[in-house]
Amino acid sequence: MRFTCEKALLQNAIMTTGRAVAVKTSIPALEGILIEAMGFLRLTGYNLETGIQTSVSAQIEEEGTLVLSARLFGEIVRKLPDEPVTLSAQGLTVQIDCGMSHYTLQAIDPGEFPELPQVRGENEIIMKQQDLKSMIGETIFAVSSQDIRPVHTGSLFEVENDTLTVVSLDGFRLALRREKFVKNLGDLSYSFVVPSFALGEVEKICGETEDTISVAQGQSHILFTVGDTIVVCRRLEGQFLNYKQSIPRENKIKITALKRDLLASIGRVSLILSDKLKSPLRCTFIENNVHITTKSVIGDASDVCPVEGDGQGLEIGFDNRYLSDALRFAPADKVRLELGSPVSPCVILPEQAEDESFLYLVLPVRLKAGD
16 A cells, blocks of 8 residues: 555544444454545444544555554654645555655554444435534433433434424433524434434534535434545434324424523523532513522522513512523524423524424423522
8 A cells, every 4th residue: 555645634534433443342443544545545443333434635646445443543643744745655654744744553454344334325315414414413412311211312313304403412401403404315304313422423523504414214223424424333222212292292382582681581590500519590580680599608689681572460489590401502592492391391492473383392400489
């Protein structure tokens, strides 16, 4: 094997694929990056759950395949001068040359590197990268970190006609985003659950661009294709919560608020709270105002935020982080809060009733007399 590649291209490819490399494993090859020179240069990282593969342009003088330690290869290339990098190999002995720098390394037998799963897409949608990027970023925070129900450690992808809905939940909150896509190459309606780790990588790879991304559903895996890069991951199996039944929509109280004002009020009151000093926010909704108070062992705090609408004196408690997360990720400057009772969830929606592009749900916290 022998090839020459621009440092910036090679470094970016190593960073991208290296995020799927296993940290500690009984298979040493999985701690490395598979490098294939075959008319073009292709790099692959794989941890048996998620694989990332990307291709870059390079001058290929001799074809070949090998595996190099992802950590060491990445560090070497990162610290090389900004000049073309030449990698050559005889058997498993590898030489890396760049400017006046020279390294000789031992590679790992590529035969020990497992093949990426082949995904024969039963269903496939094509959508804008910027749309999927925002949908992931604005819902992934609500994915469960508990393994009690593994299916909830991922996000539900629900395809219906020309619309994709992404839903994440963790038992305390729910985040939903909905967008139309460019093309549907499969069934009109179907769904699957994607692990949060893979979604985080897809979000990083997608650009703020109208260029497209393909999402293909296989029998047991999902394939994301973004230009010359693919992410393949195992689907999460299990019964995802019927989220539609969990969302109350006949709420008698409807309040609209500027998101930045409400976040600022929550932020000021939350200054006396921390992971060690937890206490709920007591929110009292009256006409055109919401009073927010809390108490902790170090003191009390209160603030008033102007809103539009009559809260009918409803007093309800919330975890400050869950409420602020829902507001912060909502893609709108002004939001509508729907409330029913002190023990029913708060639903956060677009200001306009006909807009169904996002929905966030936060469960209340029961207030005690001393809170």
